[in-house]
Amino acid sequence: MLAEIRSLCHLIVDPPADGAWNMAVDEALLDSAATTHTPTLRFYQWKRPTLSLGYFQHHADRKSHPASCEVDIVRRLSGGGAILHDQELTYSLVLPVNHSLAETQTLYQTIHQAIARYLAEQIAKSTTPWQPTLCTASPKADAYTEPFLCFQRRAIGDVLLESTASSSPATNHKIVGSAQRRRRGAILQHGSILLSRSPAASELLGFSDLTGIRVSANLAADHLQHTFANALNVRLEKSDLQEDVAKATQKILQTRYSNSDWLERR
Amino acid sequence: MNPEQLLFAKTHEWIAVAEEDGTKIATLGLSAFAIEALTDLVYIDLPAVGRKVEAEQPFCEVESVKAVSDIYAPVEGEVIAVNDALPNALETLGDDPYDAGWIAKIKITDEAGLNNLLDHAAYQKQCNEEAH
Numbered sequence: 001m002l003a004e005i006r007s008l009c010h011l012i013v014d015p016p017a018d019g020a021w022n023m024a025v026d027e028a029l030l031d032s033a034a035t036t037h038t039p040t041l042r043f044y045q046w047k048r049p050t051l052s053l054g055y056f057q058h059h060a061d062r063k064s065h066p067a068s069c070e071v072d073i074v075r076r077l078s079g080g081g082a083i084l085h086d087q088e089l090t091y092s093l094v095l096p097v098n099h100s101l102a103e104t105q106t107l108y109q110t111i112h113q114a115i116a117r118y119l120a121e122q123i124a125k126s127t128t129p130w131q132p133t134l135c136t137a138s139p140k141a142d143a144y145t146e147p148f149l150c151f152q153r154r155a156i157g158d159v160l161l162e163s164t165a166s167s168s169p170a171t172n173h174k175i176v177g178s179a180q181r182r183r184r185g186a187i188l189q190h191g192s193i194l195l196s197r198s199p200a201a202s203e204l205l206g207f208s209d210l211t212g213i214r215v216s217a218n219l220a221a222d223h224l225q226h227t228f229a230n231a232l233n234v235r236l237e238k239s240d241l242q243e244d245v246a247k248a249t250q251k252i253l254q255t256r257y258s259n260s261d262w263l264e265r266r
Numbered sequence: 267m268n269p270e271q272l273l274f275a276k277t278h279e280w281i282a283v284a285e286e287d288g289t290k291i292a293t294l295g296l297s298a299f300a301i302e303a304l305t306d307l308v309y310i311d312l313p314a315v316g317r318k319v320e321a322e323q324p325f326c327e328v329e330s331v332k333a334v335s336d337i338y339a340p341v342e343g344e345v346i347a348v349n350d351a352l353p354n355a356l357e358t359l360g361d362d363p364y365d366a367g368w369i370a371k372i373k374i375t376d377e378a379g380l381n382n383l384l385d386h387a388a389y390q391k392q393c394n395e396e397a398h
Contacts, residue, residue: 056311078334079308079329079330080331103303104303104333108332146308155331155332179332179334181333182336183324183335183336184277184338
């Protein structure tokens with residue numbers, strides 16, 4: 001019997017870094033995938049609590065969320081609402097557009113189903129009433145009335161924790177949010193798994209706050225890389241940033257994410 | 267406009283070229299296939315009138331619930347008009363992509379980019395391949 005041959009996907013697991021660097025790496029990887037046609041999966045964390053604005057959000061709107069006004073801020077290349085990156089694990093995935101999963105909703109669902117499976121495994125041996133599920137309905141999208149924070153918005157495919165306890169009021173909490181940037185030749189999807197509540201956004205409860213189960217970001221990254229590899233049907237090969245991607249990252253960092261013109265462009 | 271009479275970029279923009287006072291003007295929009303793939307549009311960032319654009323380079327962006335996507339200029343030229351009604355009526359892009367859903371008009375300064383565009387039949391073939 002022939003063994004299944006899986007295509008290559010680079011795997012990068014980065015130590016905590018600042019927001020501008022994290023966003024520059026993701027953009028450099030996106031551009032690289034368009035020419036190398038090779039996917040890259042990356043896990044990373046944030047050196048300091050950081051607010052990332054969606055690409056089209058207004059910088060001035062951060063004032064609408066006073067609790068996060070003093071933390072670092074960066075503008076993402078992807079759309080959606082602002083995310084407070086603190087007690088979380090962040091992933092990014094770049095795919096060439098001809099990849100079988102590169103369609104917008106397909107990729108969103110595939111990755112979020114994989115994360116939901118992982119979270120369900122963590123919950124399996126506990127008595128918590130909270131269970132991961134994918135959001136199946138979203139209100140009519142309106143850029144002018146949506147909440148500022150991504151985790152207060154709902155879109156089809158978002159990973160939610162829902163209580164199965166009959167005594168609990170019908171409620172859910174968004175626990176994973178992702179966004180994409182499509183460029184000719186490649187697609188970037190990055191997203192956050194909210195592990196614990198941040199003091200800078202205490203209204204958002206994380207996985208451990210709800211379930212009582214503590215999961216470290218490093219442990220989650222270790223497990224999720226295998227879950228993602230199966231979902232994407234790829235063979236992961238751990239690597240550092242390629243030299244050309246590292247150079248591109250530096251250039252993007254200087255021209256964009258470290259630049260106030262980029263941050264305050266809206 | 268009848269889509270069968272339009273030219274299409276591989277990146278899913280359509281253009282209609284007309285001649286006005288000896289100058290070629292390209293009216294540009296996004297194909298119905300692209301609009302459907304983007305799903306639930308929430309924002310469009312129109313280019314400034316007067317902006318110089320290069321063929322096959324991004325000059326405008328559109329955001330859906332999940333993704334931000336670039337819109338590329340199929341030809342080199344200058345933006346001479348934009349559809350100001352679009353940002354407040356994004357549904358027009360899907361409802362009437364080839365008429366009321368036009369995005370911008372470009373005064374063509376170099377026609378070379380036209381040679382890289384597809385006719386309707388070739389574009390449909392590309393869409394069929396992407397859909398499978």
